[in-house]
Amino acid sequence: MSPAAEESFKSFTKTRFILCEGEDDKGFLETIIKECRIPEFQVCHAAECNSEKTGGKDGFAKALPGFEATTGFSDVLKALLIVTDNDELVTSFRRIQQMLTNIKECECVAPETVKHIGKIAGKPLAVLMIPSAEDEGNLEALCLPEIHNKWPAAKKCVSAFMECTGADKWAKKGSVHKTRARSAVVGFHENDPYKGIGYLFRSGTLSTLNPCFHGVAQFLQNFDKLVGI
16 A cells, blocks of 8 residues: 555454445545444545555455455454445446456355345455445435535526536436536535535534435444344
8 A cells, every 4th residue: 555545544443344435425424323323334435445546436446455464354344345326227236246256355245135245355245335226326316305405495506507507418317416416515505615525424514314314324223233243
């Protein structure tokens, strides 16, 4: 790992570990764990865990092979969770499956199962798709009800903006969701319109107690039972 990466992730410090795509995901996950009083997880995003600082799904493939040799893997860590966007309903989970198949330390998760269970160097491994295994989208799509709850005018104003620009007709639905969420922040978060979703959760501007997040909270609450630790 590079010095910068080592400063972010040196060792496994908790029995449960989440590897997510990016900083916004990390901010959201750390907040929901705190606000919903979920048992502790150590949360890192992909770029923190590989020397090339590659984020997103591509970063998973670079981070996971080095985990077994990381301090705390054998005597602290009990289970690992990958949290990733379900941005392409048919292919997103299959992409994760293929990635795990290509990593010698990993045993691939069973095809299309609800639990999405596998192993990494003998440790239980699960996959949580955002917004869910059945719904296409990403973190921004999941957050829209809370964004509209915080700024009710955003729904109408952002929709008008997207119709004007044509962004509402983009083929890539993930980009549409990101644009809706980020346009609302830029237009309504006067203190700092360029802050990301993760920051807004950490600062308390947005809350993970909205019912739209119950599915994620319940998965995390039941994680130990799910993976058998």
